[in-house]
Amino acid sequence: MSSTEPAQRLTRKGQATRDRIVAAAARLVFERGVAGTSTDDVQAAAGVSASQLYHYFADKRALIRAVIAATIDTVLGAQMPQLGRLDSLDGLRAWSEAIVDLKSQQDYQGGCPIGSLVSELADDWPEARADLADGYARWEAAIGEGLRAMHARGELAVGADPDQLALATLTALQGGLLLTQARHDTVALEAVMDAMLGHIASLVTPGSG
């Protein structure tokens, strides 16, 4: 990921240890935020010593960079089943419902892992902000792919801009996840996704879908 690491050689076992550290750190950071996660906490959760952690990462910031990359991959990966089928209203609705269900299972905690990192890090860490913005760009592109397919098939009004709709949909989703965290329910998330998908539906050409 175009980072600053000197890319040292890693033994198979070393790679496993490093992965274990990142996975443990990512889980803790999602639960408590970056500032709320100490390197001691990560060591305990990953079952490693301080020297191990600092063998693989120059400092806490380097670890958090790795956590950011892992988090983005996890978030996008978790949606893959749904994310590839966003080229119809039914597909969009199924995707939206899957996210609502997931948040209910998570007791409405945590918001979007990417969004939480943005909120904590973006202002005073430009590199982290750029990594996270890239993650959003990948997400937006995946949504845009489905909408562009609909548009190309003539199912969306010619005047509609599928890329702009994709960005708006992702943005609405982010707001919905934040309000879910604040309200401890999915009412706002459902309301905003209903509105966005309703808006898209109003752009569907009659007779298609």
Next chain:
Amino acid sequence: MSSTEPAQRLTRKGQATRDRIVAAAARLVFERGVAGTSTDDVQAAAGVSASQLYHYFADKRALIRAVIAATIDTVLGAQMPQLGRLDSLDGLRAWSEAIVDLKSQQDYQGGCPIGSLVSELADDWPEARADLADGYARWEAAIGEGLRAMHARGELAVGADPDQLALATLTALQGGLLLTQARHDTVALEAVMDAMLGHIASLVTPGSG
């Protein structure tokens, strides 16, 4: 605001000192987050000593509770000119544009002060989460007032639910502010507000507005 303070007597000067502390803390918290703001920082910014800070607040959490209340009042207060006139499409557009302009002036930094606090505090501090959810409820109600007025005047389709639209609009705005912080531009914010206001416009009964 329905808090746990014993409500001691405050001298006029004492009140001024307390206000100075809260104002300084609120500014720092907006810039650096709660975890990134030390009580020493607040003391320096407010020009007070440690004993003063702890004379007015039992601990840091009590101070942050006060910061939350002040932040909500500031955010809602700052929009008052626009927030009272959301009973027309033009009013909604003016409000949206004012927020876009504000974020440009702020160099796309900071997101929504309320949203940032939600992201940092909601999961592990129930009282703070409830305070912030109340803030959102006040905001939502202000938007709903305008939309309900339009609905009552027959300018919105009878089937439209102004309260649900208000919640969706606030939620979309929150997502837009988060993406503004991530992307360092207002493209996503404008896209999602365009979509939401376009959706509302499609519910306006022909011949009105």
Next chain:
DNA sequence: CGAGTTCTGGAGTGTCAACTCCAGAACTTG
């Protein structure tokens, strides 16, 4: 098998954060 590299345990260091204590100054009120 043996030399060179990677990996790990454990104990330690310096800094900074939240919070405390107390005595005296400033203010309020009768």
Next chain:
DNA sequence: CAAGTTCTGGAGTTGACACTCCAGAACTCG
């Protein structure tokens, strides 16, 4: 003005946190 309360300065305490050091174990590769 006097008694009582509120307010303030300054120095101190305690704990947590990021990070370091070094010696030895484990691993790789010819």
